[in-house]
Amino acid sequence: MPFDVDAIRSRYPALAEGYLHFDNAGGSQVAAPVADAVADTMRAAVSNRSTAFEPGRRSGEIVAAARHALADLLGAVPRGVVLGPSATALTYRVARALAGTWRPGDEIVVSRLDHDANVRPWVQLAARAGVTVRWAEFDRATGDLPVAQYERLVGARTRLVALTAAGNANGAAPDVAAVAAIARAAGALTYVDGVHRTPHVATDVAALGADFYVTSAYKWSGPHLAAVAADPALWERLRPMKLAPSPESVPDRFELGTASFEQLAGVIAAVEHLADLAPATPGLDRRGRLRESFAEIQRYESALLARLHDGLASLSGVSLLPAPARRCPTVSFRLADQPPARTAALLGERGICVSAGDYYAYEYFEALGLRDSGGAVRASLYHYNTEAEVDALLTALSELA
Structure with missing residues (x-):
């Protein structure tokens, strides 16, 4: 069965407020059962x-x-x-x-x-x-x-x-x-x-x-x-x-x-x-259900990440920070010479939540020489994000660029 993102989103009451959450590396929204x-x-x-x-x-x-x-x-x-x-x-x-x-x-x-x-x-x-x-x-x-x-x-x-x-x-x-x-x-x-x-x-x-x-x-x-x-x-x-x-x-x-x-x-x-996010093989214990859920989560998020990464790479003025193929669904970038905090604020005015700064990756940004100039903008995905949300972020960045 396909990963039912609409059903999953219905379990997160905060998503009804309409914000687009690409700040998940800083903390996801809370599921209703929690x-x-x-x-x-x-x-x-x-x-x-x-x-x-x-x-x-x-x-x-x-x-x-x-x-x-x-x-x-x-x-x-x-x-x-x-x-x-x-x-x-x-x-x-x-x-x-x-x-x-x-x-x-x-x-x-x-x-x-x-x-x-x-x-x-x-x-x-x-x-x-x-x-x-x-x-x-x-x-x-x-x-x-x-x-x-x-x-x-x-x-x-x-x-x-x-x-x-x-x-x-x-x-x-x-x-x-x-x-x-x-x-x-x-x-x-x-x-x-x-x-x-x-x-x-x-x-x-x-x-x-x-x-x-x-x-x-x-x-x-x-x-x-x-x-x-x-x-x-x-x-x-x-x-x-x-x-x-x-x-x-x-x-x-x-x-x-x-x-x-x-x-x-x-x-x-x-x-x-988390164990109930994907249909499980009958008879599995919770550990087994978690493994099956995460297999679907990883498949779904990988496709979203590819869409986000490729879209950012195609935008004029966007500079992506290097990342290997083996990775979690997180992207950091800068928009031309705009301070990352300014980019995040402009996106925030549109209801799009992203992180900006060094996100406590202090040594990483020091080594890149970017910390003093504001670090970078981070878009981090979670299993409740959608293709439409990724496209909305890309459109907003294109307009800002």
Whole structure:
């Protein structure tokens, strides 16, 4: 059966307002079942976790169900899923725990393709620990992150390799599995930023070889909540700072304070929503349904991306930032000598939402020499976008050009 985008769009109440959303890399719109789950949980008797009474048991069940849902989404183990308020907060939390195991003279490897949330925490803590930072560079001509460079960057003193599963500036999807294999052979851990990749491609943490994989639910139709998945045995080796009476068990000891139970209910609903976006083979479990949904999502979004990319390439005055064929549906560009913020504002006046600036891809735009002049304009697709919307964006840009 074809991917029914009209039926899917009907599940997103915000789309009825009529804006054209090409700002999805900054956060998708929320699916109706997610909003309902959050609201229903806030209306119900849900107390802090306790086994003594039903409202307390409900919150514990919500937390457990959220871990299972995220495990299905990522191909992880529920006990290995650590929950938190954002990918940035969780990465800092993991970085502090790992930095406690580093010694002067150790090394880490970060990349200039990454969002700063997977760069700055490592760089800052490396400086405190006397650890050397080595940089993986992206190819300026292709926009890709070459694997070969990791053979010389990773060595016996490397403790961590941090890289993105998809660059949020140009969509480039590096060969994470190949880099992770190099890191593992040297005895190093791999921390993978999956925030930009998870909404578009079926995720299998084990196949990627990621020791840690972080994702944010608000990028895939959910609430503002994040999670890091890792092998429970790896979490057991780490001792984070925490309150004395808070749990010692994994994964709870990495989660600070009381969980947002209503948002966790939203995460569960978001995963279920994603699993139901395409007709599934009868008898599949949720993990299998997610794989089939994402196969259709990827096929649909790839066609939209081709239409958008080819249309932008044909417009006079539009300069596309380089991106490889292996990518997520994201395009960055500049319109002649117009400041990107001005382009975004003019499109915004027409009800077309795009991002402008460096989108926290700080090192990427510094390396290109574009950050001081405003970065670029970013159009990022999601499975509720349509061909008609892509054509409307292209028409608007043609008129602005």
